[in-house]
Amino acid sequence: MSLPYYHVNVFTGIKSCRVMEDPQPLAKVLKKAERPLMVFGPKCNEVNLDGKLLMEYGVEIAKTLGAAVCATANTKKKLLELGVTPDSTYDAVEIVNHLKDPNWKGVKKQGNHDFVLFLGVRPDLGNQGLSTLKHFATHLKTVTLCKYVFPNATFSLPNLKDDKWKEYLENLIQGLKS
Amino acid sequence: MSKGAVKQKEINKTIRAEDNWEPIGPTPMPEMSDLRRWDLRLMKTYKPFYAPFCDLCCFCTYGKCDLTEDKKGACGINISGQQGRWGLIFSLMGCSAHGAHGRHLIDYLIEKYGEDYKIDLGGQVDVEAPHMRTVMGLKPETLGDLRKGIEYVERGIIHGVSATHMGQEGSDIDFESKSLHIGMLDHVAMEVADIAQTIGFKFPTSKAETALSGLGWGAVDKTKPVVTCVGHNAAVATVMIDHLMKAGIYDQVEVTGICCTAHDNIRYSDKAKVIGPLSKQVFFLKTGIADLVMSDEQCVRCDIPQLAKESGSALIATSDKISYGLDDVTHKEVDEIVRLITQEGKQVLIRDVDKAGEVAAKVLPVVAKNRKKELVTKEKAQELAQACKKCELCDRVCPNFLNISTAVSDVKEGKFDMMTSVFARCVGCGKCEQECSKDIPIIKIMQAAASWDTYNIRVGRGPIQDVEIRKVGAPIVLGTIPGIIAIVGCSNYPEEIEEVAEIAEEFAKRKYIVVLSGCAAMAAGMKKDAEGKTIYDKYKPDFDAGGVLNVGSCVANAHITGAAMKVANIFAKLPLRANYEVIADYILNRVGAVGLVWGSYSQKAFAIGTGCNRLGIPVVLGPHSAKYRRLYLSRKEEDDWTVMDGRKKELVNTEEPSPEHLMVVTESKERAIITLARLCIRKNDTAQGRQIKLNHYISLYKQYMGSLPDDLQNFVRNDKDIPIVYKKEVSEYLKTVGWKPKPLLTLPTFIGTYESNIPIDAVVK
Ligand code: SF4
Ligand code: SF4
Ligand code: SF4
Numbered sequence: 024m025s026l027p028y029y030h031v032n033v034f035t036g037i038k039s040c041r042v043m044e045d046p047q048p049l050a051k052v053l054k055k056a057e058r059p060l061m062v063f064g065p066k067c068n069e070v071n072l073d074g075k076l077l078m079e080y081g082v083e084i085a086k087t088l089g090a091a092v093c094a095t096a097n098t099k100k101k102l103l104e105l106g107v108t109p110d111s112t113y114d115a116v117e118i119v120n121h122l123k124d125p126n127w128k129g130v131k132k133q134g135n136h137d138f139v140l141f142l143g144v145r146p147d148l149g150n151q152g153l154s155t156l157k158h159f160a161t162h163l164k165t166v167t168l169c170k171y172v173f174p175n176a177t178f179s180l181p182n183l184k185d186d187k188w189k190e191y192l193e194n195l196i197q198g199l200k201s
Numbered sequence: 202m203s204k205g206a207v208k209q210k211e212i213n214k215t216i217r218a219e220d221n222w223e224p225i226g227p228t229p230m231p232e233m234s235d236l237r238r239w240d241l242r243l244m245k246t247y248k249p250f251y252a253p254f255c256d257l258c259c260f261c262t263y264g265k266c267d268l269t270e271d272k273k274g275a276c277g278i279n280i281s282g283q284q285g286r287w288g289l290i291f292s293l294m295g296c297s298a299h300g301a302h303g304r305h306l307i308d309y310l311i312e313k314y315g316e317d318y319k320i321d322l323g324g325q326v327d328v329e330a331p332h333m334r335t336v337m338g339l340k341p342e343t344l345g346d347l348r349k350g351i352e353y354v355e356r357g358i359i360h361g362v363s364a365t366h367m368g369q370e371g372s373d374i375d376f377e378s379k380s381l382h383i384g385m386l387d388h389v390a391m392e393v394a395d396i397a398q399t400i401g402f403k404f405p406t407s408k409a410e411t412a413l414s415g416l417g418w419g420a421v422d423k424t425k426p427v428v429t430c431v432g433h434n435a436a437v438a439t440v441m442i443d444h445l446m447k448a449g450i451y452d453q454v455e456v457t458g459i460c461c462t463a464h465d466n467i468r469y470s471d472k473a474k475v476i477g478p479l480s481k482q483v484f485f486l487k488t489g490i491a492d493l494v495m496s497d498e499q500c501v502r503c504d505i506p507q508l509a510k511e512s513g514s515a516l517i518a519t520s521d522k523i524s525y526g527l528d529d530v531t532h533k534e535v536d537e538i539v540r541l542i543t544q545e546g547k548q549v550l551i552r553d554v555d556k557a558g559e560v561a562a563k564v565l566p567v568v569a570k571n572r573k574k575e576l577v578t579k580e581k582a583q584e585l586a587q588a589c590k591k592c593e594l595c596d597r598v599c600p601n602f603l604n605i606s607t608a609v610s611d612v613k614e615g616k617f618d619m620m621t622s623v624f625a626r627c628v629g630c631g632k633c634e635q636e637c638s639k640d641i642p643i644i645k646i647m648q649a650a651a652s653w654d655t656y657n658i659r660v661g662r663g664p665i666q667d668v669e670i671r672k673v674g675a676p677i678v679l680g681t682i683p684g685i686i687a688i689v690g691c692s693n694y695p696e697e698i699e700e701v702a703e704i705a706e707e708f709a710k711r712k713y714i715v716v717l718s719g720c721a722a723m724a725a726g727m728k729k730d731a732e733g734k735t736i737y738d739k740y741k742p743d744f745d746a747g748g749v750l751n752v753g754s755c756v757a758n759a760h761i762t763g764a765a766m767k768v769a770n771i772f773a774k775l776p777l778r779a780n781y782e783v784i785a786d787y788i789l790n791r792v793g794a795v796g797l798v799w800g801s802y803s804q805k806a807f808a809i810g811t812g813c814n815r816l817g818i819p820v821v822l823g824p825h826s827a828k829y830r831r832l833y834l835s836r837k838e839e840d841d842w843t844v845m846d847g848r849k850k851e852l853v854n855t856e857e858p859s860p861e862h863l864m865v866v867t868e869s870k871e872r873a874i875i876t877l878a879r880l881c882i883r884k885n886d887t888a889q890g891r892q893i894k895l896n897h898y899i900s901l902y903k904q905y906m907g908s909l910p911d912d913l914q915n916f917v918r919n920d921k922d923i924p925i926v927y928k929k930e931v932s933e934y935l936k937t938v939g940w941k942p943k944p945l946l947t948l949p950t951f952i953g954t955y956e957s958n959i960p961i962d963a964v965v966k
Contacts, residue, residue, distance in 0.1 A: 028597055029597060029599075029602060030597055030598050031598075031600050035254075035255040035256060035257055036255065036256030036257060036267070036269060037256060037257075037267045037269055038256070038269045038270075064868065065868055065869045065872075095868065095872075096867070096868040096869040096871070096872045097869045097871035097872050097905050097906065099906040099907060099908065100905065100906050100907035100908075103907045103908060104907070111911075112906070112911050114865060114866065114867050114868065114872060114876070115866070115868055116250060116252070116827070116832060116834065116865060116866050117834065117865070119250075119252075120250050120834045120836060121836060124836075124839075127839075144868070145602070145695070145824050145868055146602060147600070147602075147824065147825070147827065147828065148824045148827050148866065148868060151252035151253075151254065151827045151828070151830075152252060152827075154252050154253045154254070154256075155250070155251060155252045155253070157269070157270070158251075158253055158256075158269065158270055158280050159251070161270055
């Protein structure tokens with residue numbers, strides 16, 4: 024694992040993420056998920072990757088994967104504008120709190136999720152929520168799609184510049200579609 | 202250990218059991234586990250949620266121990282227990298800081314006035330100390346009684362600390378119960394400290410409309426000698442102001458402060474000025490505007506001696522809690538100390554309040570002479586930024602994830618907008634500058650990008666008046682005043698410093714009661730509208746619908762929670778005396794008060810929040826606060842929302858998650874606002890009150906989330922609860938989600954839903 028981009032997320036522990044340098048193996052792993060959930064954080068409203076809103080990448084990934092959608096913070100409005108009605112609206116810590124419970128019915132009431140994708144959550148809050156899941160939700164896998172290393176996720180992207188990140192997300196979407 | 206006859210006798214003596222102002226309730230001076238059943242009841246609904254910051258424990262020489270997933274440490278503790286232990290430690294740190302502050306003030310004031318010095322908070326405050334009354338069962342009359350309060354807190358702290366030793370407590374729930382206990386003691390400590398300073402330094406009390414004081418680094422006249430007090434204990438500053446007045450030079454100098462001492466200084470003299478919150482400490486000290494820096498205690502940076510030296514400011518440290526390795530000159534004569542500072546340029550520690558105040562007043566005009574105070578100009582900033590090679594090392598260490606590298610590179614090209622925005626979000630840690638491989642003085646560059654505007658802050662008013670409680674008690678409990686929003690805590694906001702003012706104004710406009718304290722009260726004054734007015738200029742300072750009031754420094758927070766207790770006492774006529782469980786239950790189920798710690802920073806803020814939680818007041822936190830690792834969350838759909846109908850003595854499944862959480866983190870301002878509005882909902886609301894609360898909740902949700910709230914069905918009990926303006930829309934929505942009317946109840950209480958010695962009748966008056 025490389026050092027997280029933000030030092031505030033520096034890792035102090037034993038079990039850390041697998042950094043997925045290449046999007047294709049990640050796409051492969053994701054495709055195996057039975058009940059994936061995509062969690063949108065507030066950066067999805069703000070970050071623009073060369074003309075395309077981060078949220079749009081997230082929506083495309085969720086759609087391709089058939090993932091349920093959870094809107095956190097103030098992302099619901101923008102999702103609605105993009106024509107996506109989220110399956111649930113929670114704060115980041117609330118959805119994490121539900122995910123901890125293996126018997127939870129999930130946002131679609133069809134059973135708890137087995138794979139959770141996070142995009143656009145504030146890096147410190149995100150890494151801590153992932154720590155909750157790492158310790159208390161061993162029944163699920165997590166992946167972060169932000170451009171930084173998140174040590175507490177199961178799978179993480181490497182630290183990337185915006186152009187490489189865009190490329191990664193695009194290749195990931197291709198991989199999911201193929 | 203249960204209480205034996207000797208212990209009971211001691212308690213009776215301490216609280217003067219024979220005084221019959223109210224009957225003594227079930228828990229006078231509770232020990233660590235005496236309210237445990239209440240805590241367990243709270244945690245049945247609001248379970249601890251942990252987000253471990255570190256997977257290891259390194260508390261003893263067995264370790265480091267890996268506690269990942271279900272692994273146990275060599276002592277048997279697991280990761281939940283370890284997080285609970287951290288929570289207790291944070292609460293203890295916070296409570297100790299307030300407690301030691303109170304202890305110092307009381308010892309000083311007792312030396313000065315004697316222990317029989319009377320407590321008099323003016324004609325409008327009869328219930329002088331709701332926390333001491335409710336927790337201890339003591340109605341304090343003198344400074345000596347206040348000391349009893351601190352002694353009680355000190356005793357609690359020993360037991361709390363001992364539980365954190367390796368191999369003692371192992372259960373997360375029990376760590377939490379202890380943490381809640383220490384949080385409760387923290388409010389006693391704060392109340393004691395603020396009453397002591399109010400009577401000892403004659404701060405305003407029993408007055409709502411206090412003066413407005415100057416706020417902001419721009420408010421300081423740097424052509425005058427400037428002293429800057431940093432910290433939380435105003436004892437030395439008050440003495441210094443007296444000496445400056447006596448010498449006839451008070452008008453010719455600037456007495457300024459950062460953090461809570463600044464609040465207390467303006468309560469002592471409204472000519473003093475507030476520079477700003479904790480997050481501006483490094484920024485201001487690096488300007489060199491202060492000729493003399495005086496540090497006291499708590500939230501004072503550990504590198505003040507270096508910062509002062511670098512800026513050419515003199516330094517007097519005045520607290521034995523922060524000695525900085527300086528020479529202790531307490532025993533020397535005043536003139537000799539003045540000489541050491543003014544002629545030898547020494548930084549000193551003076552642990553005697555009166556001597557430190559006198560020395561400061563003498564030193565100030567001398568050290569100010571011949572000092573040049575030049576701020577960094579735009580041209581200079583551009584020159585300083587030239588070395589930047591955009592390596593991004595600064596960005597990587599920023600705890601607020603700011604894009605400093607771009608801001609510095611922009612300055613290099615003479616563009617300052619980005620740096621202005623970084624400055625507005627900067628939490629003032631100084632890490633970027635430390636990390637810079639080119640030694641660029643980033644914080645100094647901010648001088649050229651910062652606004653140097655002057656603002657106003659309302660001088661802290663101390664306790665809420667009894668007469669105000671009489672007026673608002675009924676509307677709060679019935680719900681027609683939609684809630685009390687208490688904005689407290691430090692200043693590491695996720696976004697701009699102006700966010701706090703925006704949140705406060707959103708609720709003031711909607712006729713909630715907005716109460717502020719500490720650094721949050723300062724930040725709230727740092728935004729002006731188009732007409733140049735701050736929220737303190739615009740809103741009335743009353744504890745009433747649409748009021749915006751500042752209670753004062755951190756320790757004045759006790760008056761906010763105290764106001765909720767007073768509603769139970771003055772409006773609902775419930776006795777306070779040693780009756781904590783009943784009062785907390787009343788507040789949880791019937792008083793729509795919510796705290797917002799948007800920029801939690803110190804452990805004191807954590808202890809305050811934890812104390813609010815035991816008292817039934819939910820707290821919303823900003824994203825930084827997740828690093829305290831513990832929240833209290835419910836799961837609205839899954840949890841059991843059964844309460845007792847106190848009048849009918851029947852259990853009722855209300856199906857209503859109100860309040861939904863006790864401590865929750867929100868990530869954006871918009872989400873915080875919505876959550877605050879939701880957490881003001883209480884089971885006791887009348888239909889009219891519920892309509893008003895839902896009206897705000899729906900309109901805020903629509904504004905920020907673009908739809909009706911998707912949990913609306915949880916809060917509509919029957920048709921009468923639906924706000925008229927949204928009637929059609931809400932009715933249609935409720936149909937689509939299969940909503941059914943919910944049972945109504947007249948007096949919601951937790952008493953009777955768990956094993957307790959409290960009879961249900963105790964909540965009925
Ligand atoms: S206190 Fe317990 S878990 Fe921590 S280092 Fe010691 S043995 Fe290990
Ligand atoms: S660390 Fe210094 S040199 Fe590097 S980007 Fe930041 S300001 Fe520029
Ligand atoms: S001083 Fe401000 S900008 Fe620099 S690292 Fe700290 S918070 Fe970030």
